[in-house]
Amino acid sequence: MKKYIAECIGTFWLVLGGCGSAVLAAGFPDVGIGLLGVSLAFGLTVLTMAYAIGHISGCHLNPAVSIGLWVGGRFPASQLPGYIAAQVIGGIIAGGVLFVIASGQAGFDVSAGFASNGYGEHSPGGYSLIAALVCEVVMTMMFILVILGATDKRAPAGFAPIAIGLCLTLIHLISIPVTNTSVNPARSTGVALFVGDWAVSQLWLFWVAPIVGAALGAILYKVISPKGDEA
Numbered sequence: 001m002k003k004y005i006a007e008c009i010g011t012f013w014l015v016l017g018g019c020g021s022a023v024l025a026a027g028f029p030d031v032g033i034g035l036l037g038v039s040l041a042f043g044l045t046v047l048t049m050a051y052a053i054g055h056i057s058g059c060h061l062n063p064a065v066s067i068g069l070w071v072g073g074r075f076p077a078s079q080l081p082g083y084i085a086a087q088v089i090g091g092i093i094a095g096g097v098l099f100v101i102a103s104g105q106a107g108f109d110v111s112a113g114f115a116s117n118g119y120g121e122h123s124p125g126g127y128s129l130i131a132a133l134v135c136e137v138v139m140t141m142m143f144i145l146v147i148l149g150a151t152d153k154r155a156p157a158g159f160a161p162i163a164i165g166l167c168l169t170l171i172h173l174i175s176i177p178v179t180n181t182s183v184n185p186a187r188s189t190g191v192a193l194f195v196g197d198w199a200v201s202q203l204w205l206f207w208v209a210p211i212v213g214a215a216l217g218a219i220l221y222k223v224i225s226p227k228g229d230e231a
Contacts, residue, residue, distance in 0.1 A: 003079070004086040006057040010049040011090030014061045015190040018042035019115035020098050035176050042181070043169030050161030062184040063087055068144035068214030072221060091190025099194050116192050116199040117182040117206045125177035129205070132179045136209035137216065139171045140183045144217025152225070182206040183213070
């Protein structure tokens, strides 16, 4: 149970920190942090939580990561339901807290996006469904590859959180214009439920693509990793 609570808290921080930076700070007149700041914010949430709860739950913060680690032989299937439920709950709670904060500003309109992920007319850059699908699959695949490599017992000890946090930052730098960057079904769900309408109708993509990408990343790491005990 402590692991599940840790995952809930960690995912709460990821969604509040990452999506909160996009909703509250990205476009603020004169001092907005922009795409670079939002990308860094997502990476920092993972970096800080990895050091805070990594020794408790492994700091997955993402259903796709948990599934990828299971495919990679690093995580037991018996714990998947609890981890995924905790992550989604944490994301939704963060979405609720962010909604309360954001709605305190005059003129706030949740239907404008609320950091939700989307494709087509709801993609920041107007990218198609196929483009969004390929982007999310590939970005998640590489994220899992980095996670498995950085946490391999043969990798330099103590640096995994830095590599993983910077990887997530890089992923956002690449893909925010395409989908607003998901690579995390819990992150997508946490804000989409408050937008409703199009955000919920397009949510399926941001579950399917990250999970497929995570499985591919785990398989790819198995292919390139030397034989032996990597866990």
